[in-house]
Amino acid sequence: MNIVIECQNLWKIYGKIVAVKNVSLKVSEGEIKLLFGPSGSGKSTFLRCLAMLTTPTKGEVFLRGEQLTKENAELDKARARIGFVFQHIWLFRHLTAVGNVELGLKRVLKLPRQKAKERAMKALREVRMEDWANHHPAQLSGGQQQRVGIARALAMEPDIMLLDEPTSALDPELTGEVIDTLRDLAKKGMTMLIVSHEMPFAREVAEEMIFFDEGTVIEKGEPERFFTNPRSERAQKFMARLIKRTRRE
């Protein structure tokens, strides 16, 4: 299988704080992997290092075999091929929904106006937001905003989508619509690395779950194993807490 993104022995150190500790990981074409773990365990930092939004302190990142962690790597071009969805959504507040989606198409992919518009609308349709195309972010609910955020990344037709807790900033009743959108993407075979604690969703779509704690991978394996019989004690404890919480909801 073609490896889309890969990192080897990745470290991110801020002064005395080790945020990411020696992580190696691969995501292949069409795969969906799910990263989970306690908050503050470095998942977001790790994801940002993979997208080279934060420069790793040590280690290598490859996008389709092309090394991004070298001098003169064309990072802007690489980032355009990595769709990133942020935990706190972060739409461009001065632009409408369709303006948000078009920006990268026009300014990075240099599509002509009409073509950019068509592709942006297509992406908005995929997340069922086309009726809201001309609304500004402030006029949308959190769930709608996040769907626009996903459309914005999707419209670039990226090689992979990295999603950083796409539902955790949303009210519980709004997470469903975003999860549905992600499920649609999964069906279409989108390659994804998702940070999420939506366990039923994980069980349904993920090929592999990766338990992350204290900046590093503690355990990885098929979802079933995590639900029935996690090997590490830390993963056991964390899963127990998550499952209890999910039942409560």
Next chain:
Amino acid sequence: MSQKLDVVQILLLILGGVPTTLSISLFSFLMGVAIGIPLSFAKTYGGKFPQILVDGYEKIFRGIPELVLLLMFYFGIGYYIPTPFKNAFFTGIFVLGLRSAANQSQVYRGAIRGIGEDQMIVARSLGLSKLLSIVYVMIPQVFMFSTPGLGSEYALLIKDSAYLFFLPGITEMLEIANGIRKATGVTTTPYLIAAFLYILLTFPIATWLDKWGSRKKKQLGM
């Protein structure tokens, strides 16, 4: 000039200076935008060296009285480089524009801080270069965040255009008011009328700008 000018005649005469006053303020304001925006971004996102340069620039142009700068450029530099510095209109705009850029740079920097890092990070994540992110994502929002500061900066420029009174060959409002006083001996009315016009030129626009900005920010949830 006749000895018996009534208020309306004085007003009409001084109104003749409005285009000059207004164009000096407007052009120096625009020059301030054109220089202030790059300065603010250089100081925010540039390395140490650009930061020191911008800092020095701001200190110089905010620290020296505008009148000193005006006379220095017109008589001092103008002595060696008469074109264009011996043109009071040009030098007035040039000096006030440089000073305004120093003020505006600080206003924009506050706006950049107000917008926050996230917008820049998202733009970069889409593959936009730093420059494109600044142009298409940051600058439009910077203006919305800056309207109160820009309003007072515009008002300041209208007022500071009166310093051009001290340069020869330019007839802005104060020059005309003063001329009327000299010619007619009417000591108070010309200045009162000029004062009134200065207020009329500053506050409505500054207030409108402030309100427009607040409304826009509220609309966009900033």
